Amino acid sequence: MVNESGQLYTIEGIAAGLMLLMTAYIVVNSTSVYTPGDTHISDMQLEVLGSDALSMMNTAPNASAAKTPLQTIVENNDNATFRTLFLNTINSRADVEDNLQFVANVTYVSDLPGNPVNTSPLSISSRPFSGTEHAVHVSEWVIVENRFPDCHTTGCQRKHAALVEVLLWRD
Numbered sequence: 001m002v003n004e005s006g007q008l009y010t011i012e013g014i015a016a017g018l019m020l021l022m023t024a025y026i027v028v029n030s031t032s033v034y035t036p037g038d039t040h041i042s043d044m045q046l047e048v049l050g051s052d053a054l055s056m057m058n059t060a061p062n063a064s065a066a067k068t069p070l071q072t073i074v075e076n077n078d079n080a081t082f083r084t085l086f087l088n089t090i091n092s093r094a095d096v097e098d099n100l101q102f103v104a105n106v107t108y109v110s111d112l113p114g115n116p117v118n119t120s121p122l123s124i125s126s127r128p129f130s131g132t133e134h135a136v137h138v139s140e141w142v143i144v145e146n147r148f149p150d151c152h153t154t155g156c157q158r159k160h161a162a163l164v165e166v167l168l169w170r171d
Contacts, residue, residue, distance in 0.1 A: 012077040050138035
């Protein structure tokens with residue numbers, strides 16, 4: 001014999017089951033929503049990659065080395081070596097080669113009168129920056145023996161700071 005209390009427990013169980021299923025559905029869908037605010041994560045990864053590349057270039061290869069590769073590049077205005085070394089560092093991945101582009105400049109205090117701070121290009125990307133890409137800015141201070149590249153007096157043969165700035169974006 002069936003009574004009303006058994007039917008009420010059955011209806012209550014079905015309603016609770018439906019509520020649990022709906023709650024699980026809402027929770028799963030809300031955690032997988034992609035929001036525009038999450039795009040900054042790839043920019044942060046790109047910034048760390050560029051910063052690490054400049055730091056590696058500004059580290060001496062061994063303890064007996066007098067200068068770092070970045071110091072030598074800045075002092076000699078060696079654009080080709082900077083481009084090769086920087087691209088090899090940022091585009092090297094185990095699985096696939098990444099397609100990163102960059103523009104690099106060196107900012108320094110000039111010896112020339114009337115123009116105390118000067119910026120000089122260090123390397124230009126193979127594809128010009130259009131402004132629509134998500135670019136990041138990384139920089140590294142470099143201590144150089146002479147003022148780059150307009151050291152014309154004997155007084156500039158002491159150590160000076162130059163700022164290497166790189167604008168980096170993914171193609």
